[in-house]
Amino acid sequence: xxxxxxxxxxxxxxxxxxxxxxxxxxxxxxxxxxxxxxxxxxxxxxxxxxxxxxxxxxxxxxxxxxxxxxxxxxxxxxxxxxxxxxxxxxxxxxxxxxxxxxxxxxxxxxxxxxxxxxxxxxxxxxxxxxxxxxxxxxxxxxxxxxxxxxxxxxxxxxxxxxxxxxxxxxxxxxxxxxxxxxxxxxxxxxxxxxxxxxxxxxxxxxxxxxxxxxxxxxxxxxxxx
Ligand code: CA
Numbered sequence: 001x002x003x004x005x006x007x008x009x010x011x012x013x014x015x016x017x018x019x020x021x022x023x024x025x026x027x028x029x030x031x032x033x034x035x036x037x038x039x040x041x042x043x044x045x046x047x048x049x050x051x052x053x054x055x056x057x058x059x060x061x062x063x064x065x066x067x068x069x070x071x072x073x074x075x076x077x078x079x080x081x082x083x084x085x086x087x088x089x090x091x092x093x094x095x096x097x098x099x100x101x102x103x104x105x106x107x108x109x110x111x112x113x114x115x116x117x118x119x120x121x122x123x124x125x126x127x128x129x130x131x132x133x134x135x136x137x138x139x140x141x142x143x144x145x146x147x148x149x150x151x152x153x154x155x156x157x158x159x160x161x162x163x164x165x166x167x168x169x170x171x172x173x174x175x176x177x178x179x180x181x182x183x184x185x186x187x188x189x190x191x192x193x194x195x196x197x198x199x200x201x202x203x204x205x206x207x208x209x210x211x212x213x214x215x216x217x218x219x220x221x222x223x224x225x
Contacts, residue, residue: 001046001116005029006036006062007078008054012101016049019105020112033057040066044073047115049108050095051078063094067153072126072138074115077181078103094153098181128163130211131204135159142201149201154179158198162212166222169215195220 003025007013013029020027028043030036033054040048040062048066052059063075077098097111126138133144137156142149151159157179162170172188180190199206213223 002026002044003028003112004036004040004043004045004048004050006031006033006040006048006054006059007051008032009051015105016108019108020049023109023112025112033059033062037062037065040073041069044070046073047112048073048075049078049112050075052098053080060094067094071140071153071156076111076115095181096157097178128159133202135202151198151201154194155198155201158194159202162220162222169218169221171219174219 003020005013005016005020005027007016007029008031010031013031017027017029028039028045030039034056036050036054037057050059050063050066054062059077063077066073066075074096075094077095079098079100096115099108099111126136128135128137133142135142135151137151137160140151140153140156142151158175161175161179172191173183173185175191176182176184176188180187180194182190195212196206199209199212202211203209210223213221215221
């Protein structure tokens with residue numbers, strides 16, 4: 001796939017480019033936030049690997065801008081070890097996934113492959129039609145019977161993750177890590193709260209959900225489409 005790599009540390013950037021090129025990807029590299037953002041806005045990519053700490057424009061702002069312009073493009077954030085406090089976790093929530101430096105080649109490739117499966121070139125998940133409702137993931141709205149309801153980037157992330165793994169149950173911890181960019185048992189309640197809000201937008205009867213169903217003791221599952 002076509003990958004944009006934005007990393008200011010030259011040796012790391014070259015290493016990532018070599019790694020991804022060797023894995024069969026076409027890679028465009030940028031060394032600062034402004035150049036990276038320009039590249040990402042100019043051309044469509046199937047994945048953006050984005051450093052959090054960047055000169056000229058920080059990775060979070062680049063993430064926000066790319067997310068707004070190209071909501072369907074997965075973003076893999078690179079973060080520094082020790083920066084996993086609440087603030088940073090909150091900041092990286094717009095990304096699809098993140099890896100903490102230093103990471104191994106194997107770890108990075110594994111994440112890239114997972115995200116790549118989520119957005120294959122021929123099968124962009126921009127729209128779902130379910131139970132008389134249209135979920136437009138690119139425009140982040142739900143349309144039903146002439147009414148439009150806006151979705152947040154995180155809600156779009158939840159829908160994408162559940163839909164892509166609809167053959168199995170998705171755990172709260174997994175949603176927390178993969179969509180919210182957080183880890184820890186105590187915060188899984190935040191997932192339940194987010195699902196409750198999302199059900200009000202997606203379900204005909206939020207009290208008896210048929211799209212995102214609860215699996216007792218396990219998590220959530222996507223049941224249609
Ligand atoms: Ca950096």
